[in-house]
Amino acid sequence: MNAPYELGLPTAAQWINRYASLGEAFYTRLPAQGLPEPRWVATSDAAAHGLGWPRDWWARSDALSVFSGNALWPGMDPLATVYSGHQFGVWAGQLGDGRALLLGEVQTPSGGMEVQLKGSGRTPYSRMGDGRAVLRSSIREFLCSQAMHALGIPTTQALCLVASPLPVLRESVETAAMVTRLAPSFVRFGHFEHFCHHGQPQALRRLADFVIDHHLPECRRQAHPYAALLETVVRRTAEMVAQWQAVGFCHGVMNTDNMSILGLTIDYGPFGFLDAFDPAHVCNHSDTQGRYTYHRQPQIALWNLHALAQALMPLIEDTDLALAALETYRSAYPDALMRLMRAKLGLRTREDSDAELVDAWLTLLARDRVDHTLAWRRLGQFPVDAARGAGPVRDLFIDRAAFDAWAARYRQRLARESSHDGERRAAMDRVNPKYILRNHLAEIAIRQAQAGDDGEVRRLLRVLERPYDEQPENEADAALPPDWAHSIEVSCSS
Template identity: 60%
Template sequence: MTSATAAISAQQARAESGLKWVNSFAGLGPDFYTELQPTPLPSPYWVGRSRALARELGLEDHWLETGEALAALAGNQLLPGVRSLASVYSGHQFGVWAGQLGDGRAILLGELDTAAGPQEIQLKGAGRTPYSRMGDGRAVLRSSIREFLCSEAMHGLGIPTTRALCVTGSDAPVRREEIETAAVVTRTAPSFIRFGHFEHFCYSNQHAQLKRLADYVIDRFYPACREAKQPYAALLEAVSERTAHLMAAWQAVGFCHGVMNTDNMSILGLTIDYGPFQFLDAFDPGHICNHSDTQGRYAYNKQPNIAYWNLFCLGQALLPLIEDQELALAALEPYKTIFPAALEAKMHAKLGLPDAQAEDRALIDNTFRLLAGNQVDYTIFWRRLCGFMPQAGHEPVRDLFFDRESFNAWALQYSERLAQVDQGLRANLMLKNNPKFVLRNHLGEETIRAAKLKDFSGVDTLLKVLQTPFDEHPGHDSLAGFPPDWAASIEISCSS
């Protein structure tokens, strides 16, 4: 092929895919990454595709149907303009400094220039990198389906998150606890930079690179910080605020992340790295969703404090730039007030209370206490509560409780508060803040079992309801029902 013919082919490929790449992270320099190509996925096939996200990325409607798209998103063919790389970072894992980590199986293709701004495109499971640390660089089908669905589910819930464009599968064997099959998740975010990126350059005494990274993040994502007297302290404060709002969103919806290591914390306050996550079934404040978390470090009720601990680690990493320990500590302080205020606001909305009153805090505390004491299904309780009427019998909600006297006392307290609220406004507020559908473990497990048999219809069905989880979706009520008894035996660990 002549150079002229190659140029024409490249133009045609770019026009076909509609992808216009930029590579700003690559501009940071080789200290931040290793350039390499993905390892091809043998005989790939589609498992799931988010056409809603494809449209947001500006992709042509038909492109996700093409062989070019399948090859590109399985890591088998680099599209024109791609500069693929794996980034280096470090981090604390389960509270212990783990040293250098990095993208052990994720490869960044670059950024797409979209209507919502640049979006990084990353292939997770695309093969071994210099940061794989004895790993094979692959992801397996089960974890890839879970990440794909939960990324889009969290977006549907209105919770800041990385997104997932698609999953491609292969019959290539991958050894975990047993032999499984390989898959690649194509995920997107404005940036995949983590707290651990900053820790890496601080702990390795590469302060010039630390400053370059911080300046890059400020200029691209936090430009207002540049006007502050101390821009790096302002950055730490801004990240603390975003993280506080993220934790409030997680707690309100009953989401457990499972592995809140500093290398799994986004500098943009996004939910990132879906491993052993879970949405609560029966409400248990101390619930541990990660079978590998033997000490319960990342239990549901510990997540807000762990987030602050991680922010403290970020503050330590930024200290060479802030140069004032007291200033760094002051930048963390907003978290302590923003998180409880944000969570309280979300609980007001879930209870259908458009304004706050002094006695509401006791009502919120009593609600959590009642749910925990009766091990009530968290999502079903809140959705049924949307139909609660102060003068009615409350049977649909009461039937969830074995301690009827405690429920009756709480219902009286709630009814008295609702007497001060317009009921139409209350119902509308509650239906917008209490989802009917979440990605429960058993739903994911059933979908994965079918997918292993090459039946991907469950992926499409779940994606449809999870992208709009507050809608009723007639005909899909079974996806909003109680978990079966066997769901309690599902074990989700860090292995993927």
């Protein structure tokens, strides 16, 4: 067997688990329940590069055993963490890593990175679950994690995906899989809620100090470090959600236990990218009340931040300090969104009327249910010179007169800053993706993988890793979705 250093992988001494230092009240140590007959489905070169690992790390003789939960590299110390949370706005009590294990943490060129298995079997926090993940949902999480990373949106990443013939019962019998996830920290809002709700102020303080000292040290230098922690999370969450809205991403299950303390997109389940622009779109079939619709995501994020603030009150103690930290969301979110929207419109300067221009554009998209990604991408070809028409974006609209009225306003706005068509298109193409993980593309990859052919998963990963590039050979992946795509449903089991 090759030693880890021969492929540039961490040695036993380089595997650490700082979270384990918090004490046994925070986790349970236990081994994974390995997958039988595992096979590689895909690995991410980008995620491996971020770890400082070579591209062929997975070729090591024992790598498949380790990342299917059947073995450990020296230094790994698997544990499942405990947390609680609000689910669909209702207190759900104790939750925790019901199908995930933290293997440990490795030092990377950009700092510490935790490595976690998802789908690794039952833990004390599984409740009535089996602790497994199915191939269908694992493909979706693997691809979307890397797609979001390539889009520049804060996210956990996925290093690799392993499949097994092990049967798993969901709505029907499916097969098992395991995703290896990466993040600087997997601490969630729910971790803080757990220790507050259970009346453990010392553990709550220890957790907050851990997050500050290891991940947000700038908070320690403030007069009120715990209020500073809350405000930092508020700002990071506002930025993340603004990026979701700008790209048309719907998380689908924004429970407090699915919110990262570092402002990362975490827990890809019933997510979806908008095809036809519908602000009231519900991507989660289990969300019967529409709590997590696209247009409610900013509001829900603030609701979740209030829950976090409540959990931190035993440390902050001063209600005014907590409210002041929360109040920053009301400016941080719209400021972040308008910055992104100006970039998406190709605007270099700021005018007070820009918000009205954006709102009018989004109203047009919603009225005609225009494809969100295509509309923004084609808008980059819009010419300042009216004699040249409006470019291919106009063809997406049913109400051409309404579009023409908006286009006249947009053209005047571009003219006021002497916008140059070529430069503007290049800038817009850098922020308006051509390729996103549409549900039907994921579904095709899933069906082929379920039939034993993993090639489409790997091909689609390569496409999604270059979302802003023109890829003539993959033009079909940027086209309007087929009619059958409208019948795809994803739920919490997805």
